[in-house]
Amino acid sequence: MDYIGENLLPGQLGHFFIVLSLVASLLATVTYFLAAQSKNETDSIAWKKLARYAFIVEVISVFSIFGILFYIIHNHLFEYHYAWKHSSRSLEFKYLLACFWEGQEGSFLLWSACHSILGVILIKRSGKWEAPVMTIVSFAQFALATMVAGIYIFGWKMGSNPFILLRDSGVFDNAPGLHINFDVNQPLRPDYMQSVKDGNDLNPLLQNYWMVIHPPVLFMGFASTIVPFAFAMAGLWKKQFGEWTKPALPWALFSAAVLGVGIMMGGMWAYESLTFGGYWAWDPVENASLVPWMILVSGLHTLLIYRHSGHSLRATYLFFILAFGFILYSTFLTRSGILGESSVHAFTDLGMNFQLLTFLLIFVLPSLAFFFYRYKQIPSVQKEENTSSREFWMFIGALVFFLSAIVIIGKTSLPVFNKIFGTQIAPPEDAEFAYNSIQVYVAIIVAALTAISQYLKYKDTSGQYFWKKILIPTVITAALSLLFFLFGEINYNKKGPIFQGSIWLAVICSIYTIVANAGYIWLGLKGNLKLSGGSIAHVGFGMVLLGILISSSNKEVLSNNIGGIPAPLAEGEDPRENLTLVKDMTANMGRYSLTYEGDSAHPKKQLWFYKVRFKSNDGKEEFVLMPNAFVNYKGNEGLMANPDAKHYWDHDVFTYITSIPNPENAKDTTSFKPYTRKQGDSLFYSKGFIIVQDVKQKDSVPQELFGAQGMLYEVPLKIYSKTGSVFSVTSRLANAKGEWFAIPDTITSESLILQLQKVNPDKSIELGVKESNAVMKYVTLKAYRFPLIKLLWYGVWITAIGIIISMVRRIRLNRASRTES
Amino acid sequence: MKKIHIILLVLIAGSIGILLTFLKTASTYDTIDTAMAKPGKFVHLMAKLDKSQPIEYDAVNNPNYLSFIAIDTLGKSVKVVYHNAKPDNLEISEKLVLKGKYNNGQFECKDIQTKCPSKYKEEQAKGGTHPGNVPAKK
Numbered sequence: 001m002d003y004i005g006e007n008l009l010p011g012q013l014g015h016f017f018i019v020l021s022l023v024a025s026l027l028a029t030v031t032y033f034l035a036a037q038s039k040n041e042t043d044s045i046a047w048k049k050l051a052r053y054a055f056i057v058e059v060i061s062v063f064s065i066f067g068i069l070f071y072i073i074h075n076h077l078f079e080y081h082y083a084w085k086h087s088s089r090s091l092e093f094k095y096l097l098a099c100f101w102e103g104q105e106g107s108f109l110l111w112s113a114c115h116s117i118l119g120v121i122l123i124k125r126s127g128k129w130e131a132p133v134m135t136i137v138s139f140a141q142f143a144l145a146t147m148v149a150g151i152y153i154f155g156w157k158m159g160s161n162p163f164i165l166l167r168d169s170g171v172f173d174n175a176p177g178l179h180i181n182f183d184v185n186q187p188l189r190p191d192y193m194q195s196v197k198d199g200n201d202l203n204p205l206l207q208n209y210w211m212v213i214h215p216p217v218l219f220m221g222f223a224s225t226i227v228p229f230a231f232a233m234a235g236l237w238k239k240q241f242g243e244w245t246k247p248a249l250p251w252a253l254f255s256a257a258v259l260g261v262g263i264m265m266g267g268m269w270a271y272e273s274l275t276f277g278g279y280w281a282w283d284p285v286e287n288a289s290l291v292p293w294m295i296l297v298s299g300l301h302t303l304l305i306y307r308h309s310g311h312s313l314r315a316t317y318l319f320f321i322l323a324f325g326f327i328l329y330s331t332f333l334t335r336s337g338i339l340g341e342s343s344v345h346a347f348t349d350l351g352m353n354f355q356l357l358t359f360l361l362i363f364v365l366p367s368l369a370f371f372f373y374r375y376k377q378i379p380s381v382q383k384e385e386n387t388s389s390r391e392f393w394m395f396i397g398a399l400v401f402f403l404s405a406i407v408i409i410g411k412t413s414l415p416v417f418n419k420i421f422g423t424q425i426a427p428p429e430d431a432e433f434a435y436n437s438i439q440v441y442v443a444i445i446v447a448a449l450t451a452i453s454q455y456l457k458y459k460d461t462s463g464q465y466f467w468k469k470i471l472i473p474t475v476i477t478a479a480l481s482l483l484f485f486l487f488g489e490i491n492y493n494k495k496g497p498i499f500q501g502s503i504w505l506a507v508i509c510s511i512y513t514i515v516a517n518a519g520y521i522w523l524g525l526k527g528n529l530k531l532s533g534g535s536i537a538h539v540g541f542g543m544v545l546l547g548i549l550i551s552s553s554n555k556e557v558l559s560n561n562i563g564g565i566p567a568p569l570a571e572g573e574d575p576r577e578n579l580t581l582v583k584d585m586t587a588n589m590g591r592y593s594l595t596y597e598g599d600s601a602h603p604k605k606q607l608w609f610y611k612v613r614f615k616s617n618d619g620k621e622e623f624v625l626m627p628n629a630f631v632n633y634k635g636n637e638g639l640m641a642n643p644d645a646k647h648y649w650d651h652d653v654f655t656y657i658t659s660i661p662n663p664e665n666a667k668d669t670t671s672f673k674p675y676t677r678k679q680g681d682s683l684f685y686s687k688g689f690i691i692v693q694d695v696k697q698k699d700s701v702p703q704e705l706f707g708a709q710g711m712l713y714e715v716p717l718k719i720y721s722k723t724g725s726v727f728s729v730t731s732r733l734a735n736a737k738g739e740w741f742a743i744p745d746t747i748t749s750e751s752l753i754l755q756l757q758k759v760n761p762d763k764s765i766e767l768g769v770k771e772s773n774a775v776m777k778y779v780t781l782k783a784y785r786f787p788l789i790k791l792l793w794y795g796v797w798i799t800a801i802g803i804i805i806s807m808v809r810r811i812r813l814n815r816a817s818r819t820e821s
Numbered sequence: 822m823k824k825i826h827i828i829l830l831v832l833i834a835g836s837i838g839i840l841l842t843f844l845k846t847a848s849t850y851d852t853i854d855t856a857m858a859k860p861g862k863f864v865h866l867m868a869k870l871d872k873s874q875p876i877e878y879d880a881v882n883n884p885n886y887l888s889f890i891a892i893d894t895l896g897k898s899v900k901v902v903y904h905n906a907k908p909d910n911l912e913i914s915e916k917l918v919l920k921g922k923y924n925n926g927q928f929e930c931k932d933i934q935t936k937c938p939s940k941y942k943e944e945q946a947k948g949g950t951h952p953g954n955v956p957a958k959k
Contacts, residue, residue: 384823396828403836410840414847426865428846429920429931438839578884578906638909658906659880751881780884780906 005193006079014068014163021061022145028054028138036131059116081169082162088201098211099202105162112144114223132234204630210269221259227251229324250810257803264796282435287412288330294405296323298398305391308458325364332356390456397449404442447509451516473516481508492553513542537802547792558783583777651787659780672768688721707737731756853897866919868893878907903930
């Protein structure tokens with residue numbers, strides 16, 4: 001059957017390139033393998049040439065798939081399931097890329113595209129290592145290509161194809177209206193596209209500029225971990241056990257910088273767009289990307305130890321294998337749906353668990369087996385490291401960092417543990433503290449070691465040299481710590497004095513890291529910035545630690561709710577962090593007073609901006625924050641809030657909406673309660689009382705409006721609110737042309753509606769009173785103050801810059817040594 | 822034995838110790854019955870909202886008090902109290918993970934995780950929005 005309004009060409013092209021990519025990557029793997037294995041020089045060159053062609057075809061295929069899928073999204077071709085599911089016509093251009101990688105298929109493609117770029121550079125640059133290294137990269141490309149293949153093999157579906165048509169995706173199976181004769185067993189109506197006007201749109205939480213940039217950087221980081229891994233494997237394979245470390249070092253640095261920045265961009269997105277009130281929640285998805293980075297950084301340090309002292313080569317192998325292995329493990333964790341209850345933002349299950357597990361095991365098991373098989377042959381120095389040597393302490397630091405990563409992933413893997421052993425263990429009561437209570441000690445050890453290690457020399461350091469050099473930074477740190485002790489504070493005491501003290505200690509160690517490494521640029525390297533990459537990166541790392549410690553432990557809830565019904569709370573527990581602001585009524589909130597001044601809507605979307613004015617009690621600050629929320633957005637019933645923050649150099653004031661009146665409830669359902677009162681009587685309502693001041697009948701009313709028998713009663717009322725406000729209202733009841741008209745009066749801030757319903761002959765009145773939230777406009781919000789959060793963000797950039805400086809230097813050194821030899 | 826090996830062993834033993842302690846502090850997934858059987862103990866209660874009962878939440882009076890009835894797959898129900906804002910997708914959630922303690926006849930919740938029907942499924946259930954989408958008469 002022909003369907004009207006479909007554009008099938010892009011999909012057909014897409015399918016073609018997917019198959020081509022499968023074939024090309026497999027061919028590249030095999031030919032690179034043969035090139036690496038071939039004993040004969042000319043054979044090897046011939047295979048390599050073929051392999052390069054195959055890989056170039058693979059690169060072209062991947063980018064074609066990428067381009068076609070983007071074309072489909074960009075042109076709103078909703079006949080394709082991917083475009084329909086992830087985008088919409090109202091979506092801004094800048095977010096079209098974000099919907100590209102919202103789905104699993106798009107993010108696999110992104111990963112594949114990053115591998116392609118890295119592969120091309122490797123072909124150009126890695127010389128004799130090209131064949132073995134590219135065998136592994138090509139194989140990874142093949143594995144990724146199967147993920148988007150969507151091919152059935154003996155009834156088993158391999159991968160999920162992004163070019164699947166909407167009508168083939170099963171979405172319409174229960175929509176009789178779109179089928180011939182309204183029968184779902186019949187084929188679709190040829191004009192079904194007429195009813196597919198718009199797509200499902202991108203999840204509103206992802207409609208944030210960080211979501212455009214964070215995934216590509218993160219996936220480049222993910223993808224780049226394969227390079228050190230592939231070099232390590234190539235070293236084992238070619239039995240050139242140490243030589244690969246030289247070309248692998250800049251790659252490991254690249255990977256550490258990009259992956260690190262990618263992860264922290266995710267943190268920035270979470271901070272700006274999510275509402276758990278922070279940038280890090282120890283969520284499994286976050287941990288799953290942090291852990292490979294930590295292991296990679298450990299491997300980077302052991303690699304440096306090996307380059308300078310010959311120690312730690314075996315550890316380097318293990319760390320690079322595991323860094324890549326945990327990338328695959330994190331892919332499995334976040335995409336298989338196994339996290340289920342324990343994560344807020346895992347991908348939905350595409351039914352590819354078996355394939356994802358295979359992807360993990362096919363790399364990790366053989367490489368670990370190969371590593372242990374060759375373990376004895378890997379050279380290691382028999383002489384023990386000197387305790388006064390840099391390598392000794394660097395190794396301990398790397399080891400602690402590595403083990404801390406293992407502990408983190410161990411805790412994160414609870415759902416996997418449950419699955420394997422059939423247990424029902426849930427995370428502990430305070431899951432974040434379970435991480436923080438351990439990691440604060442890791443921070444102390446690692447920061448202290450980072451501070452002093454640079455002042456030690458490789459192999460051996462004379463005590464005189466060390467103490468002389470380290471004296472100045474230590475004194476400065478001591479002075480700064482004293483100042484911090486006197487004027488600063490760590491307020492976090494919820495977990496007892498030991499934890500509070502540990503945070504203090506960690507703060508001091510972080511300051512030490514910053515001071516000692518900044519000092520080393522002059523004391524050790526004479527201000528030569530080209531050589532100072534490591535020190536700069538460590539300064540940044542210290543800033544990151546300090547920023548995390550202070551912003552998290554001194555995070556202050558501003559929206560403490562003092563009013564309201566006292567609720568039974570366990571001791572030491574005070575989660576009353578929500579504050580309700582009634583429109584135009586100023587409420588006090590700790591050091592600020594807040595006014596909700598109104599809202600405005602996005603011109604195209606169901607996105608609302610709430611204008612909240614903050615005024616500090618000392619009158620020095622005044623600013624407006626506009627937290628926003630998607631309300632009942634495209635089938636996502638409810639509220640999806642985005643915070644807003646005022647940034648100062650030393651702190652952020654951060655707020656987001658937690659609740660708004662439900663538009664459904666806004667329909668006024670309460671009814672008037674009648675009260676009979678006389679002049680001078682009072683009557684109570686929930687927030688105060690009302691006094692009937694007088695009951696008057698107007699002497700003359702205009703005849704043309706009221707008719708001959710027209711009457712008008714007026715009852716002036718005074719309303720005394722508990723808050724001290726007094727309102728005057730005159731309620732009126734009219735009889736015009738034989739009919740009674742009662743005009744309700746609304747006192748918005750008291751959510752009170754009054755209606756004069758009847759005036760009896762004895763001059764007593766019946767007053768209807770209604771208290772309804774429906775008349776009120778209000779928002780409920782939370783507000784926090786994050787001190788020194790900027791230190792964290794700047795620290796991330798400085799770390800990355802430091803690593804990049806090191807990388808450039810290592811590339812230059814490698815080039816120089818290549819031209820010499 | 823080298824110093825570094827001793828340190829290695831100590832650190833690995835420490836890490837294993839940390840992970841084992843973690844398992845000890847871990848809580849459990851419970852039904853309403855089993856949660857009631859251990860009052861005062863922190864559990865993950867798996868239940869859903871009883872939609873036939875009213876939800877008590879009035880942001881103007883107290884934005885930090887939410888109360889509703891939860892019901893589990895075994896048909897048992899319990900009153901839930903949560904001192905925080907009402908999660909906005911509570912009403913449409915199809916499953917709730919309630920983290921808290923059973924105490925004095927009610928479940929005091931520290932955290933609520935709502936599981937909502939995914940967009941995809943929802944669209945399927947609605948069956949598109951074609952104007953001629955009238956169910957066929959049998």
